[in-house]
Amino acid sequence: MEIFKKVGEGAKTIGESARSFGKKSSDLVEIAKLKYEVAKLEKEMDNNVSALGKLVFLQYKGEEGLEEEIERLVKVTMELEAEVAGIQEQIGKFYPSPPVCPECRTELPDEARFCYNCGNKLNRDEAQD
Numbered sequence: 001m002e003i004f005k006k007v008g009e010g011a012k013t014i015g016e017s018a019r020s021f022g023k024k025s026s027d028l029v030e031i032a033k034l035k036y037e038v039a040k041l042e043k044e045m046d047n048n049v050s051a052l053g054k055l056v057f058l059q060y061k062g063e064e065g066l067e068e069e070i071e072r073l074v075k076v077t078m079e080l081e082a083e084v085a086g087i088q089e090q091i092g093k094f095y096p097s098p099p100v101c102p103e104c105r106t107e108l109p110d111e112a113r114f115c116y117n118c119g120n121k122l123n124r125d126e127a128q129d
């Protein structure tokens with residue numbers, strides 16, 4: 001029962017079993033891995049930003065020669081940011097985006113045939129009969 005154990009652990013880690021309902025166990029494991037990676041990178045970004053804050057503070061108080069370190073940290077943090085965005089995009093692929101009303105851009109449930117906000121009829125494949 002190794003698989004069931006893994007699924008349980010994955011669901012606990014990402015803590016959104018409701019949203020993950022009906023997903024393949026391999027997907028759940030992959031999503032959990034990606035989210036773990038994002039959390040790790042975000043923590044690194046937090047550390048960098050807090051270090052940057054200190055450096056800027058010191059610089060403001062008159063300490064010299066900090067520009068290089070500030071620039072390095074900004075670059076590294078921007079790279080981390082781009083990396084996080086890439087992983088978020090990968091995670092997003094596991095969650096197909098819900099249908100959106102072409103009139104008012106309201107997000108609608110998968111099975112919707114009409115927009116509950118503006119009443120627009122949705123042109124969906126399964127709505128043609």
Ligand SMILES: [Zn+2]
Nearest residue numbers: 101104115118
């Ligand atoms: Zn609408």
